Amino acid sequence: MALYEGIALIQEKQAVVLDLGTDYTKFGFTGEAAPRCIIRSEFWCPSERRYKRVHDYKTAEELYDNFVHMLHLLYFRHVLVNPKERKVVVVESLLTPTLFRETLAKVLFTHYEVSGVMWADSPRLCALILGTPEALIVSIGAREAEVTAVVHASVVLHAIQAQPLGAHAIHQELSKLLDEDNKTELKLPEQIIEDIKVKTCFVGNRERAVQWATGNPLMPAKSVQYPLSGRAAITVSGRTRELAAEPLFARDNELASLPDIILQCIIQCPIDSRRALAQNIFVTGGTATIPGLKARLAHELRYLVTQPPYCDRLSIREFRFHKSGAHDNSAAWAGGALAGAADGGARALARDVYARTARLRDWPCLLDNTRRH
Amino acid sequence: MAYLIQEDYVKYVCSCGQLKPITSLYFCRHCLKIRCGFCICHEVDSHYCANCLENMPSSEARLKKNRCSSCFDCPSCFHTLSTRAMIAQARPSAQDGASGDTKVENKQPKKTYYLSCFNCRWTSRDVGIPDQPVASGGWPERTNPFANRFNQLLDYYKAVAQLEKQEKLERERKKFAIRGKYITLTDKTGLTGAMARNIAGLPPSESGSSATLANFTPSQASAEVEELPEDFYTKEVDLKQITSLSQRLAAPARQPARGSRLWPLPKRLSVKRSQRCRACDHNLTKPEYNPGSIKFKIELLAYYHVPEVKIISFESVKPGTRSELLLKVTNPTGHEMRLRLLQPSDVPVEEEQPKSIEKSLEKSLTLEKVCNN
Structure with missing residues (x-):
């Protein structure tokens, strides 16, 4: 019995990996290939009698409460382990607001008393999945599309590109197009719009997109009658199905479309890593699952690089893409599961260290990114 | 006064400063304080299946992924x-003809x-x-299509982490190596640990990890991206x-x-939770082990100890006139209880909630230190 207790003391508890996305939260154990649950980032708020999203907050106190409720849901309904004395790997974007991560740290360390938290940024974790020294991570999430270059396990910070070209942009366009199709203001809830997107929408190839833009009527895809509960079915025309994701590729003078920001990211990277980056593009994130999106992105990149202003600034003509080693929506999570399992949480910020300083290291903070003399 | 579906009118101040109805409060018998779900520690007690009401030991639950x-x-x-x-x-199948035994x-x-x-x-x-x-x-059972690749990656990164650890140890040893006056065997003969192993006929110690490092193949990028099938544009969509x-x-x-x-x-699986007071580590509730039972072994609810206040009738408040408010206060205990109504000016300033949490954190940290010493 004594020996058994000794083993229990030595053995580190399996850490959990938390990816708190804007729309969906991925949660599970390190060393496992898939998260235990992917659920909407919302919880039942009894005082307001509605589902409340974690990312809807006005004050730090409200955010604190949101985290407490959400983590309680995750720990005791889905993963069923004690949060106490267990390490956590937090998968975060490099552009996570400071308030958000500081509050999360406070909740994890003081409210749930976890023994350590490993803060890991999603681009590097995605690069772990690939195993290549250079990788250009294009992560298309709920709110934003982020393009990050990872060269030898470091992020090229000044080349990070982010634009609000995510699922929410598509939803907005889709609901506008659906109103046009049905000639009324439908006011569909977000969940139904999302369901229509998942079930019917796709991204056509480049030639078709050009034809749509010039107004040349072509043979649209088949339209779909989408049934609604308690209402008449609505029509989702072929045009709507094809053009819903078009805002991601819409170009204007700001050059802020998805292929544009990828090329700009490459241009801003060191010249000796540009070719390798262009040949190691990894498109991930939940929105990347839309059929045809990756193919369209490849076509757009190959076309745009021959156009000004890129043709005289980039001599790269070849782009190569990675097929992922995980599902698109949980690639960063899987990277977190790898990183947490590989070194047994040695890189985690321990609880006593946090208690002493009560702050997190962060790349925009001068305390952390200036060299000590 | 608490209702199932209506708003809670009478709320009690918990020791952490939150306002809660009496139904969601606990009373710690050891600290003599009111506690609520926010300021106590939740723990997983036992796993069970909510459908077949079968108990599952936590080790087995971990093995079966809950x-x-x-x-x-x-x-x-x-x-x-x-x-x-x-x-x-x-069924009259070919087997019938093949052998007569199947008929029986x-x-x-x-x-x-x-x-x-x-x-x-x-x-x-x-x-x-x-x-x-x-x-x-x-x-x-269906398996994860990415599980194989994930395990390869995991082995690789574990090997990398191990190598890192070894190098770190080596560096530390070199830094603090004190040349003693005694010459060790390895110094004298130039016999290193690896060579000693070789002579003794043992396999080299880190052969496994170096082999995984050498055999690892990073993900290969390809120029082709999966295109949408041509019939995607013409096929009917079956939403079902x-x-x-x-x-x-x-x-x-x-x-x-x-x-x-x-x-x-x-x-x-679902879990039964036990709850613990953060200040004194005593159990506030502990459920019975049997999943079919909804009783508790320990149940320190505020309802049994704190007088319940009900609003019987009230008048709307008008300026300059007295209004009547009829309260009913019930003493749930068998003992005499003294009640004092406070004027607004007598209400003591509440202790701030984060302070108490920090205190508990500090306390547990000092405990840890004592244990370590």
């Missing part, structure tokens, strides 16, 4: 699946079982799962055959996109 082995959820509507039995028909067997009707959902009429036959000869268990997002995310490891690839979901 899933019941005999109950299933419908992958289409998430209702619990039922096992249906069917008497197998004696065929005379006895054989029962086969399949899973069926009474809510949406999904059956395990829809997706081609063969019927089972036994009523429970033995259902084929495409899974919704919640159906996909219910199985995070596979995320089936087509209805034909849905697979029964093993039912998720």
Whole structure:
């Protein structure tokens, strides 16, 4: 019995990996290939009698409460382990607001008393999945599309590109197009719009997109009658199905479309890593699952690089893409599961260290990114 | 006064400063303080399946990934699946002609079982799962398509982490190596540990990790991206055959996109929670082990100790006049209780909530230090 207790003391508890996305939260154990649950980032708020999203907050106190409720849901309904004395790997974007991560740290360390938290940024974790020294991570999430270059396990910070070209942009366009199709203001809830997107929408190839833009009527895809509960079915025309994701590729003078920001990211990277980056593009994130999106992105990149202003600034003509080693929506999570399992949480910020300083290291903070003399 | 569906009118101040109805408060008998769900520590007590009410030890639950082995959820509507039995028909097959023995067997009707959902009429036959000869268990399982690659990556990164650790140790040793006056055997003979192992006929110590390092192949990027099939533009869309997002995310490891690839979901286990006071570490509630029982072994609810206040009648408050408010206060204990009504000016300033949490953190940290010393 004594020996058994000794083993229990030595053995580190399996850490959990938390990816708190804007729309969906991925949660599970390190060393496992898939998260235990992917659920909407919302919880039942009894005082307001509605589902409340974690990312809807006005004050730090409200955010604190949101985290407490959400983590309680995750720990005791889905993963069923004690949060106490267990390490956590937090998968975060490099552009996570400071308030958000500081509050999360406070909740994890003081409210749930976890023994350590490993803060890991999603681009590097995605690069772990690939195993290549250079990788250009294009992560298309709920709110934003982020393009990050990872060269030898470091992020090229000044080349990070982010634009609000995510699922929410598509939803907005889709609901506008659906109103046009049905000639009324439908006011569909977000969940139904999302369901229509998942079930019917796709991204056509480049030639078709050009034809749509010039107004040349072509043979649209088949339209779909989408049934609604308690209402008449609505029509989702072929045009709507094809053009819903078009805002991601819409170009204007700001050059802020998805292929544009990828090329700009490459241009801003060191010249000796540009070719390798262009040949190691990894498109991930939940929105990347839309059929045809990756193919369209490849076509757009190959076309745009021959156009000004890129043709005289980039001599790269070849782009190569990675097929992922995980599902698109949980690639960063899987990277977190790898990183947490590989070194047994040695890189985690321990609880006593946090208690002493009560702050997190962060790349925009001068305390952390200036060299000590 | 607390209601099931109405708003709670009478709220009590918890020791952490939150306002809660009496139904969600606890009373710690050891600190003599009111506690609420926010300022106590929740713990997982026991795992059980909510459908078959079977207890599962936590080690077994961990092994089975918190899933019941005999109950299933419908992958289409998430209702619990039922096992249906069917008497197998004696089929005139080629086997009959082949041997006479089968005829004898065929005379006895054989029962086969399949899973069926009474809510949406999904059956395990829809997706081609063969019927089972036994009523429970033995259902084929689907594995994660990315599991192999993930395990390769995991081995690789574990090897990398180990190498890193070794190098770090080596550096530390070199830094602090004190040349003693005694010459060690390895210094004198130039015999290193690796060579000693070699002479003794033992396998080199880190052969496993170096082999994994050498054999690892990073993900290969390809210029071709999966294009949309041409018939995508002309094919009719069958909404019933495409899974919704919640159906996909219910199985995070596979995320089936087509209805034909849905697979029964093993039912998720539930937990019984015990609650502990953060200040004194005593149990506030502890459920009985038996999953069928809803009683508690320890149940320190505020309802048993704190007088309950009910509003019997009230007048609306008008300026300059007295209004009547009729309260009913019930003493739940068998002992005498003294009651004092405070004027607004007498209300003591509440202790701030984060302070108490920080205090508890500090306390546990000092405890840790004491243990370490």
